[in-house]
Amino acid sequence: MYWPQPDMDAAETKRLAKRIGSVPYLNSAPLTFGIENETEFLPPSLLAKRLRAGEFDAGLVSLTEVLYHDLYNILDGVAVASDGPVKSVFVAHKKPLTDTEVIRCDTASLCSVNLLKVILAHHGLSPRLEPFGDYAQAAGQDAVLLIGNPGIEFLRQPHEHQILDLGQAWQDSTGLPFVFAVWAIRRDCSDPVLGQKLLRIKRDGQAHLDEIIANHNEFDAELRNAYLREHIRFDLGEPEKQGIAEFVRRLRAVSTDPVFDPHFISAG
Structure with a gap:
């Protein structure tokens, strides 16, 4: 027997279709370039809570969300980081x-x-x-x-x-960079190409940085240019991993909660 399903309004349908979460800050723009319409933008703590609950497959979340909750893999090669003044x-x-x-x-x-x-x-x-x-x-x-x-x-x-x-x-x-945010992919995510997609978006965002700087309206163009080109780094390589390892060591010294080792996955 066929049972009619309740109608979902357009907003609910759109929300359910979004399986990627990010933060509404300028520093995330190059990492969500071209997928803004399929990304839900939330404050960091709320984004982490909903990713933890399984409402997203992946989220651009704070590093500590990954270190305090052993639920995620970190996408290698992509981060929001600084190597000196971050300004934000x-x-x-x-x-x-x-x-x-x-x-x-x-x-x-x-x-x-x-x-x-x-x-x-x-x-x-x-x-x-x-x-x-x-x-x-x-x-x-x-x-x-x-x-x-x-x-x-x-x-x-x-x-x-x-x-x-x-x-x-x-x-x-x-003497090391600091990683503020990473693409955390839930280990129970069933999408085998999500990491490849996010890595490609990062490369596209960096290739279109002039366009991103021109089209965003936060602050003035000079500040946007300096912030995204001089203060924010989007790579997650060996120096950044060394920074993460040192942060884990120091965080364990001041934290009363377990701090888990990060797990990195490569998307090629």
């Missing part, structure tokens, strides 16, 4: 950090929070880290961790803060 992950502080008791943290990116913990521990500092989400109030905070496009926007406005760029702080203490 930083602590804005009015007093020296040695005199700072509380740092408000944007909890949308747990990778940035964990990187901050590692950097503070390296310098023997242990201020309290408390949640913060209202960027409109950032200028009034004594010390605040800001990320992504809103963080870049903060730097473009007048402020009274000193800036600790976490990408630069990591490079200073290790």
